[in-house]
Structure formats: structure tokens, C-alpha cells
Amino acid sequence: MSAVRLPRSPKVLVGAGIVGFFVILTVVGPWLAPDNPSATIFPPNLTPSASHWLGTTTLGQDIFSQLLVGARATMVVALVAGVVATIFSMTVGVAAGYLGGKTDDGLSLLSNVFLAIPGLPLLIVIDSYLPAGGRSNAFAIGLIISLTGWAWGARVLRAQTMSLRNRDFVEAARIIGESRRRIMLFEIAPNLLPVLASSLLFTILYSIGAYVTLAYVGLTSTAVWNWGTMMFWAQANNAPLANEWYWFVPPGICIALIGTGLALMNFGIDEFINPRLRAAGLSSKVRRASGLPRRPRLGYTPVARSALRTSPTTTKIGVR
Amino acid sequence: MRMLARRLSLYVVTAWVAITVNFLLPRLMPGNPVQTLIGKMTGQITPQQVQAIRLAFGMDLNQNLWDQYMGYWHQLLLGNLGVSITLSTPVATVLASAVPWTVGLIGVSTILSFIIGTFAGALLGWFRGSRLDSIIPVATFFQAVPYFFLGTVVLLVFGSNLHWFPVLGAYSPSVTPGMHWDFVLSLIRYGQLPVITIVLSSIAGWMLGMRNMMITMIAEDFVLMAVAKGLPRRKVIMHAARNAVLPSVANLSLAIGLVVSGALLVELVFNYPGVGNLLLQAVQNEDYPLIQGIFLIITMTVLGANLLADVLYFILDPRTRTEAAV
Numbered sequence: 235m236s237a238v239r240l241p242r243s244p245k246v247l248v249g250a251g252i253v254g255f256f257v258i259l260t261v262v263g264p265w266l267a268p269d270n271p272s273a274t275i276f277p278p279n280l281t282p283s284a285s286h287w288l289g290t291t292t293l294g295q296d297i298f299s300q301l302l303v304g305a306r307a308t309m310v311v312a313l314v315a316g317v318v319a320t321i322f323s324m325t326v327g328v329a330a331g332y333l334g335g336k337t338d339d340g341l342s343l344l345s346n347v348f349l350a351i352p353g354l355p356l357l358i359v360i361d362s363y364l365p366a367g368g369r370s371n372a373f374a375i376g377l378i379i380s381l382t383g384w385a386w387g388a389r390v391l392r393a394q395t396m397s398l399r400n401r402d403f404v405e406a407a408r409i410i411g412e413s414r415r416r417i418m419l420f421e422i423a424p425n426l427l428p429v430l431a432s433s434l435l436f437t438i439l440y441s442i443g444a445y446v447t448l449a450y451v452g453l454t455s456t457a458v459w460n461w462g463t464m465m466f467w468a469q470a471n472n473a474p475l476a477n478e479w480y481w482f483v484p485p486g487i488c489i490a491l492i493g494t495g496l497a498l499m500n501f502g503i504d505e506f507i508n509p510r511l512r513a514a515g516l517s518s519k520v521r522r523a524s525g526l527p528r529r530p531r532l533g534y535t536p537v538a539r540s541a542l543r544t545s546p547t548t549t550k551i552g553v554r
Numbered sequence: 555m556r557m558l559a560r561r562l563s564l565y566v567v568t569a570w571v572a573i574t575v576n577f578l579l580p581r582l583m584p585g586n587p588v589q590t591l592i593g594k595m596t597g598q599i600t601p602q603q604v605q606a607i608r609l610a611f612g613m614d615l616n617q618n619l620w621d622q623y624m625g626y627w628h629q630l631l632l633g634n635l636g637v638s639i640t641l642s643t644p645v646a647t648v649l650a651s652a653v654p655w656t657v658g659l660i661g662v663s664t665i666l667s668f669i670i671g672t673f674a675g676a677l678l679g680w681f682r683g684s685r686l687d688s689i690i691p692v693a694t695f696f697q698a699v700p701y702f703f704l705g706t707v708v709l710l711v712f713g714s715n716l717h718w719f720p721v722l723g724a725y726s727p728s729v730t731p732g733m734h735w736d737f738v739l740s741l742i743r744y745g746q747l748p749v750i751t752i753v754l755s756s757i758a759g760w761m762l763g764m765r766n767m768m769i770t771m772i773a774e775d776f777v778l779m780a781v782a783k784g785l786p787r788r789k790v791i792m793h794a795a796r797n798a799v800l801p802s803v804a805n806l807s808l809a810i811g812l813v814v815s816g817a818l819l820v821e822l823v824f825n826y827p828g829v830g831n832l833l834l835q836a837v838q839n840e841d842y843p844l845i846q847g848i849f850l851i852i853t854m855t856v857l858g859a860n861l862l863a864d865v866l867y868f869i870l871d872p873r874t875r876t877e878a879a880v
Contacts, residue, residue, distance in 0.1 A: 504766070
């Protein structure tokens with residue numbers, strides 16, 4: 235197999251660009267922030283101006299600084315939760331799908347139970363019992379969020395594993411006498427990569443939502459700045475009714491942008507897995523160039539070969 | 555039938571897990587918050603109420619864990635969820651007045667969102683590659699916005715600034731609740747903004763799922779056959795859509811939990827008198843009996859809704875029935 239072919243549709247590029255921007259912001263945000271986000275040193279309720287790009291809060295804090303500093307906590311918790319949940323869902327999903335039988339029954343039941351319990355109420359109950367130290371700990375919150383976010387991925391990975399387990403190459407490995415653990419880790423897992431990536435993106439998306447929601451409800455430490463805390467204070471000070479949009483709109487837009495970026499990247503992965511979707515998303519100009527009918531025709535959705543290969547003859551008409 | 559029986563047993567196990575988690579959580583958490591709470595509250599609430607909370611949590615100090623667990627079940631089956639600390643009313647009573655609001659709001663929004671989203675998705679899938687495709691990123695954006703944020707923006711724009719809709723509460727304070735026309739009209743007027751918010755946030759999932767299924771479905775021979783027979787386009791689309799909608803219906807039971815989670819916060823934004831609003835007040839006041847009661851009632855309601863969705867799927871897909879006959 236050649237190197238992994240990364241999908242290069244415009245959706246993926248835009249998505250990756252947005253996500254990349256916020257990842258950089260996570261790293262440099264707190265250094266770029268002009269002021270201490272907690273310092274109540276400015277006149278209260280300033281509207282946006284050159285010295286305070288997003289104005290100040292009722293307490294006289296610089297909102298732009300809060301936004302920049304808040305990026306880090308939001309992203310770190312989401313990443314912790316996303317990675318932990320994905321590792322867990324991969325372990326459960328691959329084991330259930332490959333081993334089958336009683337193991338599968340037990341593990342599937344476990345993930346179905348977690349899918350059926352509504353996540354947010356469970357999160358709120360667990361979090362409300364956390365002592366104050368736990369609420370300011372990004373790792374603890376991330377772990378709790380991952381507890382409610384792993385089941386979906388486990389289900390998808392199980393289905394994919396089941397479709398792989400009887401393929402010839404797995405059969406061959408079994409006949410050679412490879413151990414079950416080796417087959418799961420080195421034969422099956424690499425072929426789950428696209429599904430795994432999609433599951434990771436989805437879980438991170440979920441975790442951002444869950445963390446911000448917990449913060450908005452007031453269940454994370456108010457000493458830690460994140461975008462949810464910002465909206466919590468904005469709501470508590472009636473910013474929406476006082477028309478102080480510059481206080482509560484920017485964090486919401488940031489969350490929505492990251493979410494859109496992650497979802498766009500996910501579309502790319504979907505199209506990578508299902509070539510028919512790829513052809514369906516092409517514009518008519520690209521279609522003509524790749525020799526496909528200009529309007530999508532009935533009866534079948536062609537697989538756009540040009541999007542699959544990157545040989546010299548096709549790169550110029552490749553999907554850009 | 556086998557499929558329904560399997561699902562039903564899953565929900566029974568899930569209910570058991572939720573109840574057991576509810577029982578164990580206060581005991582597992584560091585510092586035993588309920589014990590501390592009872593100690594703190596002893597001066598403020600009557601000894602009878604303390605006893606009721608102890609009973610509902612199964613916290614009889616002289617018993618071992620297993621007996622406490624049995625006691626907890628016993629009280630639960632009697633409908634005793636304890637007493638709300640801040641409201642000094644039995645939790646079951648508080649919940650009985652809040653649950654209908656939430657079920658109504660989320661039920662109406664979910665049905666609307668599913669129907670509109672599925673129709674739109676079917677059209678998007680049929681006319682794939684056309685200008686309609688530009689709806690997809692927009693819908694994705696709305697899906698990525700947290701429900702409560704979208705609610706706040708909708709409230710600000712259409713309620714406070716344009717004054718198109720009333721903004722806070724579930725009905726006009728000048729109308730007395732009851733089964734008469736004025737009240738129903740007021741309910742609809744006040745419900746519009748919350749419903750719009752929930753529909754906007756949840757519609758993208760249905761739309762995209764349906765679009766992708768539709769694209770796969772169009773490649774099937776039976777669609778080509780329908781066109782070859784010369785059926786009008788409207789009929790062909792319906793024909794394909796009816797088959798493409800099945801996975802969406804199968805996903806309905808999964809999605810309900812997600813929608814409920816988001817919609818609870820919409821209640822907070824619009825000050826809707828439902829369970830979500832109650833939950834957040836309970837969290838702010840550290841009213842543990844109320845928090846736990848709400849968690850139980852939400853979980854049970856979601857499980858009930860899941861079962862309904864499964865029954866719907868069972869009715870719609872004949873294959874689930876023939877499988878049972880074999």
C-alpha cells in the first residue's frame with residue numbers, strides 16, 4: 235500500500251484550516267492575550283474599541299483576553315476527553331467485533347447502555363458531586379466527559395471490525411498462527427484508521443460541547459477561563475438582554491467554528507470511505523473535467539477515479 | 555418481535571444501571587456529600603424531612619450497603635424520591651409539574667425537526683451536485699453551535715430586538731392555564747422560539763443522514779426501474795425516499811438522548827418551566843435529592859421515547875417482522 239492518500243476536497247482543506255488555526259490559538263493564545271483575563275482593572279461595560287477589541291465585562295475585565303486565554307482550557311479538555319474516549323471505544327469495539335460470542339454480547343450491552351443513558355444529565359449529576367478541586371482539574375473533567383462519550387465510537391468500530399475479521403488477510407494471519415492480540419493490533423487496527431479518525435473528530439466535537447455546557451451551567455471552576463465560563467458570566471450579568479453581544483457572541487462563534495471545521499474534516503473522511511459520496515459532492519465544472527456526466531445521472535453515482543489517484547495525468551483534474 | 559424484545563431488555567438493563575449509578579454515586583464521591591448536606595441542613599429542615607431524605611437515599615447508618623440498596627429500591631418503587639431541600643416539597647411532586655412541559659417542548663421539536671430534515675435531505679440527495687448543496691455547510695454550522703448559545707442569539711434578535719415573539723416563560727401571565735382556546739394559543743405563541751431553536755440545532759443531522767442514504771439508494775436497480783417505467787419524478791423520489799428513510803428511523807432512538815441533552819438548556823435560556831430549568835436551579839442550590847430525581851426521570855423518559863421509536867421502526871420495516879417468523 236502506498237502512503238495514506240489524504241482526501242483533498244475543498245471541504246477538508248477549509249475544515250483543516252479552521253481547526254489548525256484554533257490549535258495554534260490554543261498554544262499561543264495565553265501569550266497573545268493583552269491583559270490578565272481576571273484582573274478587574276478597567277472601566278466596566280466598555281463597548282469594543284481599539285484598546286479593548288471586544289470591550290470589557292461588568293467587572294471591568296478585558297473580554298478579548300478572556301477569549302484568547304479561554305481557548306486553551308476548552309481545547310485541552312476536549313482533546314483529553316476525545317483521546318481517552320477513542321482509546322476506550324477502540325479497545326471495546328475491536329475486542330467485541332473480533333472476539334464475538336459472549337465477549338461481544340457483554341461489551342455490546344455495555345456500550346448500548348451508555349448510548350441509551352442521556353449524556354448531559356449524567357454528566358451534571360457526576361459533576362455536581364465533584365469537590366471544588368476536581369472541577370478546576372482539566373484532566374478530571376476530561377475523564378468524566380470521556381465516560382459519556384465513548385459508546386458511539388465503540389459501536390461503529392465494532393461494526394467495521396466485524397466486516398474485517400473474515401477477510402482473507404486476517405484469515406491468513408490466523409492460519410500462520412499469529413496471536414489474537416497481534417491480529418487485533420497489527421492486522422485489524424491499521425485498517426480501522428479512517429473510521430477511527432472520524433470517531434476521534436466526532437468525540438472531540440462532543441467533548442467541546444459537553445465541557446462548554448458544564449461551564450455554562452456553572453459546574454466547572456470559575457477560576458479557570460474557558461469559553462463556557464465566559465458565557466456563564468455573560469448570562470449571569472444579563473448581557474444578552476442588555477444587548478452586550480460582544481460579551482457572549484464571540485465565544486459561541488469560536489465554538490461553532492471549531493465544530494464546523496471538525497465536521498467538514500469528517501465529511502472528507504466519509505467521502506474517503508464511500509467514493510459515491512465523493513462523486514456526489516463535485517461541482518459541475520470538476521465533473522466535466524473528470525469525464526463524468528455534467529449533471530448527476532440517475533441509476534448510479536459514478537466513482538470519480540480522478541479523486542482516487544494522484545498519477546501525473548490526473549492531478550490537474552484532481553479535486554481541489 | 556425478537557428485535558423488540560431485545561431492545562426492551564436493553565432498556566430494562568439500562569434503567570437498572572441508571573438507578574444503581576444514582577444509588578452509588580453519593581456514596582463513592584469523596585467526602586460523602588449527602589451526609590455533609592444532611593448535617594448542614596439539620597437546623598433548617600424538619601427532622602421528618604431529614605428522615606425522608608435518608609429514606610430516599612437509603613442512608614440508614616445502621617445498615618450495610620446491600621440493605622441500603624434494597625431500601626433504596628423499596629422507596630423508589632413506592633415513588634419516594636426524597637424531599638427537595640430548597641423547595642421543601644417531595645421531589646416527585648416537583649417533577650410531576652415540570653415533566654409535561656419538557657416532554658411537550660422536546661417532543662414537538664423532535665418530530666418537526668425529523669420530518670423537515672428528512673424531506674430536505676431527500677431533496678438534497680436527489681438534486682446532489684446542484685446549488686442546493688450549499689445548504690450543507692450552513693446546516694453543519696448550526697449543528698455545531700451549542701443549543702444554549704443559539705437560543706440566546708435567537709432570543710436576542712427575534713425577541714428582544716424585533717419583538718416578533720414573546721421571550722420568557724411558557725404562556726402569557728394574563729391567561730389562566732386550562733383546557734381552553736386562549737391558553738392553547740398562548741402556549742403556541744410562547745413555544746415558537748424555543749421550538750425554532752431546537753429544530754435549527756438538530757435538523758442538520760437528519761438532513762445529512764438522509765442525503766447520504768438517498769445517494770446510496772439512487773444507485774439501486776429499483777429506482778432505475780421506476781424511472782424506466784415512466785413514473786413521474788415526484789413518485790420516483792418518494793419511492794427512493796421511503797427506502798432511504800429507514801436508517802434515519804433506526805437512528806431516531808439514538809438521537810433522542812442527544813436532543814434532550816441540548817434542549818434542557820434551551821429551557822434555561824427561555825425560562826421555560828420544564829425539567830431542564832429545574833435541574834439547573836437544583837445544581838446551583840446543591841439540591842442533591844432533586845438533581846438525582848431529575849436524572850432518573852429524564853433517563854426513564856428517554857428510554858420510553860427510545861422504545862416508541864423502535865416500535866415505529868418495527869412497523870415501518872417489514873424485514874424486522876419476517877425475521878421473527880423464520
